[in-house]
């Protein structure tokens with residue numbers, strides 16, 4: 399009786415989320431020069447989320463329409479990835495993940511198309527192999543393009559539009575000029591959406607000058623280039639969006655959708671964003687200062703349901719800080735904001 403009541407309460411108090419992001423693995427076959435996995439490889443723990451834990455989460459997926467199987471790692475290294483996709487699809491969810499694109503073999507592509515995966519995101523850091531491969535070490539742009547062209551052919555053969563291809567371009571000072579070629583590349587691989595993002599988590603101080611937002615002298619050039627690409631993309635029916643490119647020092651808003659989405663890490667911890675994930679190493683660089691990473695978990699799905707965790711007072715108070723409709727005054731938001739958010743580039747619009 400008590401169990402029934404608990405389940406019933408869980409159902410009627412369950413929130414509606416835009417998406418739930420699940421970190422299915424922290425392993426990776428790449429070694430991108432900016433990634434905390436690469437820069438702190440000695441301290442990094444490679445783990446896979448056990449399918450049993452994913453199964454425990456499954457009943458609570460009713461909270462959301464979209465499940466994104468992504469964290470700090472390469473999802474295609476998770477042996478149970480296809481089963482995880484199937485579990486979500488059986489529950490009527492849209493499913494996606496972002497990959498470095500190297501493991502998209504013929505069999506994998508066919509399986510993902512047959513599973514009716516909805517979104518496949520591809521991470522890029524250049525539109526030439528020379529630049530991309532230098533930054534995203536261990537990956538090869540020419541192979542990635544060949545895999546995506548095969549994906550287009552298989553989708554055409556099976557008469558399906560999904561998975562939709564989304565490109566995620568990491569803007570750095572040294573690769574920014576190549577973003578001008580992102581639309582032709584997007585067209586070639588059948589992309590429907592392109593997002594250009596900033597280096598929001600800096601672990602090595604030597605990379606600070608690579609962050610576009612630190613190059614304030616050329617900010618007009620960055621902004622004009624991105625706006626121009628956006629106009630062209632609209633004409634071609636491709637969604638193009640970008641973060642930043644500069645920082646807004648007065649901003650109290652987080653770029654992440656933390657008030658309507660959450661991340662469940664590889665251990666089952668429910669965290670507001672990937673930057674507060676306890677799997678991250680111990681420090682990061684913010685405005686030339688080395689600061690400790692402050693992990694933030696509101697509970698673990700091994701012990702409580704997602705509804706119970708989401709409805710906790712402290713989580714609700716945290717989300718209210720970033721809710722565009724909050725009744726709080728800016729001074730209140732500023733004083734109640736946790737230190738990890740006070741000193742986070744995403745809070746400044748990066």
Ligand code: SF4
Nearest residue numbers: 426428430433471498
């Ligand atoms: S592919 Fe992703 S997880 Fe792997 S090293 Fe590159 S940025 Fe990190």
Ligand code: SF4
Nearest residue numbers: 652671739742744745
């Ligand atoms: S401000 Fe940064 S640390 Fe805080 S929730 Fe947003 S992304 Fe996460």
